[in-house]
Amino acid sequence: xxxMYKYIFSLLAAVCVCTGLWADETIAVNTPAxxxxxxxxxxxxxxxxxxxxxxxxGFYLSxxxxxxxxxxxxxxxxxxxxxxxxxxxxxxxxxVETGFMLQNERSGQVSYGSRxxxxxxxxxYNLLNNQWSRQADHAIILGARYCFSRTSYQASGVTIENPxxxxxxxYDISPTSVNQGWVEFCATVRxxxxxxxxxxxxxxxxxxxxxxxNLSGMPTYTAGYGGExxxxxxxxxxxxxxxxxxxxx
Amino acid sequence: xxxxxxxxxxxxxxxxxxxxxxxxxxxxxSLQTKLNVSFWNDSLGRESRPVVRVHRVGNDSILYDSxxxxxxxxxxxxxxxxxxxEIQVFASDTTRSDTTxxxxxxxxxxxxxxxxxxxxxxxxxxxxxxxAGEGTEKSVSVLSNQVTTDAHExxxxxxx
Numbered sequence: 001x002x003x004m005y006k007y008i009f010s011l012l013a014a015v016c017v018c019t020g021l022w023a024d025e026t027i028a029v030n031t032p033a034x035x036x037x038x039x040x041x042x043x044x045x046x047x048x049x050x051x052x053x054x055x056x057x058g059f060y061l062s063x064x065x066x067x068x069x070x071x072x073x074x075x076x077x078x079x080x081x082x083x084x085x086x087x088x089x090x091x092x093x094x095x096v097e098t099g100f101m102l103q104n105e106r107s108g109q110v111s112y113g114s115r116x117x118x119x120x121x122x123x124x125y126n127l128l129n130n131q132w133s134r135q136a137d138h139a140i141i142l143g144a145r146y147c148f149s150r151t152s153y154q155a156s157g158v159t160i161e162n163p164x165x166x167x168x169x170x171y172d173i174s175p176t177s178v179n180q181g182w183v184e185f186c187a188t189v190r191x192x193x194x195x196x197x198x199x200x201x202x203x204x205x206x207x208x209x210x211x212x213x214n215l216s217g218m219p220t221y222t223a224g225y226g227g228e229x230x231x232x233x234x235x236x237x238x239x240x241x242x243x244x245x246x247x248x249x
Numbered sequence: 250x251x252x253x254x255x256x257x258x259x260x261x262x263x264x265x266x267x268x269x270x271x272x273x274x275x276x277x278x279s280l281q282t283k284l285n286v287s288f289w290n291d292s293l294g295r296e297s298r299p300v301v302r303v304h305r306v307g308n309d310s311i312l313y314d315s316x317x318x319x320x321x322x323x324x325x326x327x328x329x330x331x332x333x334x335e336i337q338v339f340a341s342d343t344t345r346s347d348t349t350x351x352x353x354x355x356x357x358x359x360x361x362x363x364x365x366x367x368x369x370x371x372x373x374x375x376x377x378x379x380x381a382g383e384g385t386e387k388s389v390s391v392l393s394n395q396v397t398t399d400a401h402e403x404x405x406x407x408x409x
Contacts, residue, residue: 075365107365155362158369164310164324171360214395217372220364227364228278 058087062242077103093124101223109157116151118224136192145184152177153219179212204236276367283322286405306333331355351381
C-alpha cells in the first residue's frame with residue numbers, strides 16, 4: 001500500500017509542478033526589484049505590518065477531485081471530502097474538513113456494505129510567504145488535524161474455516177457502528193490557476209488511532225482514515241479544486 | 250498548441266494516478282486469530298518459560314509437546330462460546346512436581362470481513378478465563394479481552 005502511494009504521490013507532485021508553472025505564466029505578478037529579505041529587514045515594524053496587510057486574507061472552499069473518481073476503479077468505495085479554511089496574514093490557516101464515504105462491495109460470496117462520515121479540525125502554517133506568493137496567494141502549508149469518524153458496516157456470506165477444530169460456516173455481520181479518532185500531519189501545495197481558482201495537492205500521515213468504545217470489531221475501511229493493514233499509521237492523498245472568496249488586499 | 254499539450258499532460262498524469270489507485274496490494278495480515286497466553290513467575294517477578302504439554306480436552310491432538318515456550322497460541326472455537334485446553338507444566342527442578350490443569354475460556358466469536366484481498370477471520374471477545382482441576386491456586390490475569398489478527402498481543406497471563 002505504501003509503495004502504491006509513493007507512485008501516486010510522485011505523479012501528482014509532477015501535476016502540481018506543472019500547474020504551478022502554468023499558473024506562473026497566466027497570472028500577472030509584479031515581482032519586486034529588491035531582495036525580499038533585505039527589504040524587510042530595513043523596514044520599521046509599522047512598515048512591515050502595512051506590507052503584511054490585514055489579518056483576514058481569504059476564505060477558501062475546497063473539494064477533493066481524486067477520491068470521488070477513484071471510486072470507479074477501487075472496487076466500489078466512493079469518498080467525498082470538502083474543506084473550508086481561512087487565511088490569516090497569509091501565514092496561518094485554520095481549517096475544518098468534512099466528508100463521507102459509501103461502500104458496497106461484493107467479493108465471491110461476501111456482500112459488504114459500509115457508510116460513514118468524518119470531521120477534521122486543525123490549522124496550517126504557510127512556509128511560502130514572500131511578496132511574490134502573496135500577490136497570487138500561492139502557499140505551501142504544513143498542518144496538523146484532529147479527526148473523528150463514525151463508520152457503520154454490515155456483511156453477509158462471511159465464510160470462515162477453523163481446521164484445528166474442524167469447523168466451517170457462513171456468517172452474517174449485523175449492522176455495527178464504530179466511533180474512532182486519530183491525529184493527522186499534512187503538507188499542502190496550493191497554486192492559483194486563474195483568478196479565484198486554485199488547485200491543491202495534500203499528503204497526509206495518519207497516526208494515534210483510537211476508539212471511543214471497547215471495539216469488538218472493525219470496518220474494512222474507516223471513513224477518512226483508510227483501510228487496516230496492520231500498521232499503526234496510514235497515508236492519504238487528495239487533489240483538490242479550491243475557490244477563494246475575494247478579499248480586500 | 251503548447252496550452253493544449255499542457256492540458257493533455259495534466260489529464261494524462263491524473264488518469265494514470267486514478268488507474269494506479271485501482272491497484273490492490275496483496276494481503277499483509279495474518280488471518281489466524283489465537284488466544285495468546287504468557288507465564289509469569291511470581292517468586293522471580295518476571296516472565297517465565299516453562300516446559301509444557303498442551304492438548305485440547307477430550308482429544309489427544311497435541312499443540313505443544315514438552316517444549317519450553319514463553320507464550321502459548323491457542324485456537325478457540327468458532328461455533329461455541331467456550332473452549333478448554335489441558336496444560337501440563339513440567340517442574341523446573343526435582344523438588345517440585347509437575348502440575349496439570351484445564352484452562353477454561355468463555356468467549357464470543359465475532360466474524361470479521363477484513364478486505365477482498367485478505368478475506369475473512371474470526372475475532373473473539375473474552376468474557377472469563379479460569380482454571381479447573383489441579384493447580385487451581387494459580388491466578389490468571391486478562392490483559393486484553395479482544396482476540397484479533399494481532400499475533401503478538403498477549404491476552405492472558407498465568408501466574409505460576
